[in-house]
Amino acid sequence: MARRRTAFLLFLCFASCHLVSISAKSYYDILQVPKGASDEQIKRAYRKLALKYHPDKNTGNEEANKKFAEINNAYEVLSDSEKRSIYDKYGEDGLKQHAASGGRGGGGMNIQDIFSSFFGGGSMEEEEEKVVKGDDVIVDLDATLEDLYMGGTLKVWREKNVIKPAPGKRRCNCRNEVYHRQIGPGMFQQMTEQVCEQCPNVKYVREGDFITVDIEKGMQDGQEVVFYEEGEPIIDGEPGDLKFRIRTAPHDLFRREGNDLHTTVTITLVQALVGFEKTIKHLDEHLVDISHNGITNPKEVRKFKGEGMPLHFSNKKGDLYVKFEVLFPVSLTDDQKAKIKEVLA
Template sequence: MAPQNLGTFCLLLLYLIGAVIAGRDFYKILGVPRSASIKDIKKAYRKLALQLHPDRNPDDPQAQEKFQDLGAAYEVLSDSEKRKQYDTYGEEGLKDGHQSSHGDIFSHFFGDFGFMFGGTPRQQDRNIPRGSDIIVDLEVTLEEVYAGNFVEVVRNKPVARQAPGKRKCNCRQEMRTTQLGPGRFQMTQEVVCDECPNVKLVNEERTLEVEIEPGVRDGMEYPFIGEGEPHVDGEPGDLRFRIKVVKHPIFERRGDDLYTNVTISLVESLVGFDMDITHLDGHKVHISRDKITRPGAKLWKKGEGLPNFDNNNIKGSLIITFDVDFPKEQLTEEAREGEGLLKDVYTCAREREERIVLGVPVRVWRCHVRVKVDQGGHAQVGAPELDTGLNGQHHEDARTDRTGSTDEQQQQKAAESV
């Protein structure tokens, strides 16, 4: 190898050795500054854990590695003692205080580049035993889905602690060769175990904070690395909280849209209404209508639905379906008289609609409905008053006057026009 090429190779090798000594930059992995608070670290971890989860990135071959790096970074920086040790000595200083020798570092690199020196590549054994994952359903309300929330979960977690005595560990199958005589050998397979310090499982109370992000979808999972079942010879599994949205008594979720039903009276369905709907976070959504409202009619309020999970600035729609409360008892004689007036109102409104749709340049009927409310709160519908207007002008289908007042001049004018 030429001296110039050898010098370049040595510089590259020293750079790689320095990278191993320094280890991974956990702050960079989490995307937080070195002065970040524990709350900022938790928030960054929750957000990245959802983005980098292998289930959400099936086409990324490095998804599993990125997710493991994220878990390692959070495990260290969320622990004050480990974080202090990491800030002082780097990732190598976390390995039980063990300082890797230069021989180990060279062995690590030459194990991969050994073919350049007549050796063979050597792969590290990454088959570390791992505890089982735990999946827990976490019930959240639709109000929490709309506005977001932080939920604290207290659980008893089994943790491995040192105990007196020794135990067998890292058991594996090995081939053993036995000489039976001159030129005769026998190969047998047997289980070989190491001797390790004894451990016991102790339940410890843990408080976990789960961030419910606005727009979270039913069935999504929030992972907590290393909070699953322990493994005495390896690493603990993960704990995953699976979101389960509780059914709401008023609103129904369909994607990012919200659906609800509003019941109006028979009079309101004919002459119109004006009301407010209380939303999930308490703000009022105003709705009004001065036209005939048929049972099953729908009203869309854009931007009043749930926030989109990927972009909270985008919101769905609120779709309101109207139900009409018809009388459940047989009509009285007085009500039957009013029934004829209501038919006149409907006929007048329908006549106007037909003439507008046809587009014929003739007079268009306009209906004025007088509604008088007595002291008992009962509405009395008066006879419809007819007025005319030229085709092309905008007129209301129905108008209400809850004061019960009359306009004699307008009535006379309407009669003369007819």
Template sequence: MGRRALLGAALLLGLLALAAARDYYDLLQVPRSANDAQIKRAYRKLALKMHPDKVQGSEEEKKAAAQKFADVSHAYEVLTDPEKRKVYDRYGEDGLKQMGGGGRGGGGGDPFASFFSNFGFGGFGFGQQEEEAPKGNNVVVELEVTLRDLYLGGHFKLVRDKNVVKPAPGTRKCNCKQKVVTKQIGPGMYQQYTTQVCEDCPNVQYVREPETLTVHVEPGMPDGHTITFFEEGEPIVDGEHGDLHVVLRTLPHPHFERRGEGLMYNATISLLEALVGFEREIEHLDGHKVQIGTRGVTRPGEVRWFQGEGMPQFEKTTRGDMWVTFDVSFPREVSEEQRAELRRLFGGNAELQRQQRDEL
């Protein structure tokens, strides 16, 4: 193999590795332009929600939650370190490994513990609380996806107009606080009252600007699942942005119907196929073929079970099952000659007559 071919193969492998890597900004659900304050707030919210101590379920689910929490913690550790973030933005995880910063899941310790150490968080026993800042309104956006999208997963671009705080001429009152004032109104007599004290800050205004976000849909996410982008909602002056909640809405599929982690498929066969058997395959959501034929008799409304052919189970490695329901298409008319032949074939079939009586 020539040098050019080797370089091409190396480049292809690098691109494949990069495509398979999880994006640290996606993990923390923040834009690539996020500052340290946004990253810290996003991590704190995710860590409170995802910490393994709060996860209930099977050992497999706890193990998956622990791994996801470790990934989020590592992403936070990298993006809050200016040098590591610069390397990651330019070279990805491979660049971090070469500089000795470790790839995904690397790093030492649990940044969650040190992050909250100043707020009296022992495990999850809350002590002193951080003062809440004013927060803008949350925004809810519905994203229409196909059943195939939820089966395979993928990235989707979401474009929306949002309010952005921009500088404006003049000044405004800001950082207003209530101050207790004591005033002497006579010999030995004092009066206390509260007054509002404000600072003068540069003026601002709201401007509508378009924004493009990348929504990462994981395989098996259910209909109605909410993906949260922290601080991507409505802004508020001298406070935190609200959050953006993207709700998944599944478009109907012409053949498949989702039932939780299972799939339902309806197949129509002819009367002849129902009696003598048939061979048929259906195309699944990812394009692979599933054989649904049989050599036996198929009754109208019969349901057959296909294990492991359902939807991926969200945040698991297993899949649900698929059920195929069969409808039998009967002929609209039967000629006298056909009637006679049918009587000859089935008229003396005692077993068939018994089954027909049982069904009545």
């Protein structure tokens, strides 16, 4: 336990030193809420993301730790009405000037203070179990190799149930209350009664809208882009989440295996024997030189280092593997056969 606490404190020091260099991504984008989000929406979004990326759940995952720092930094600003107003008008530069001029809260709370004040010291498991959630919606999303190589966005039409006001009242927030009833002199019986409040009635209405899905460079099949509270709603609870599960779409030229790319190039018999100069156009249209001076055997595979897919959240790349198919002539004249024998004999 002591080691875990020490590791967490070291992480806090690291994160606080890097908050000024956090991604230029909007604080609203970081918390996955619209710019006009209410305080309650911001709280719910922070709660879910902070639980997901908490260092205790992501031991040794540096990228998750960075995200946790981003989330806390964004929440510190957007949960403070004064800071949020300055940020909306002037951005991060405005916040820096405000802090430099002695504005309140210039130093801000540290990450542990934010998390503890929000969750009240309860464990992550306890917090997760308290929430009554609607169903998650999982959608397989075909992403092109180009988008997975360079990053991109997709607009997806989404229809879902939305809770709307309806006429009348309904029983809600029902709970069981225990009371004692006297059944005789000095004799009592314990009874349980369900007690419900009367709330405005609601109904489900089907609505649709476009959702913009960001495809990050190097994402792998099976990775998910999550939109919190965009899943199925539930009365007197929180909506589930909408999850787009990435799936690599087939490509005409390249085939992906993990972080590597594979392709096949056809050359002539002459090129296979004497060498050739050749380039192929990559996914971002830069040219890869695959020329060779020596002999190329049929189905020979050559590796071109660093020409594969980018690794997710990394500057490194996988490799490109090119398999060469040799195109043999359909027929030869007697004269051609004689010349070949003369050369190769």
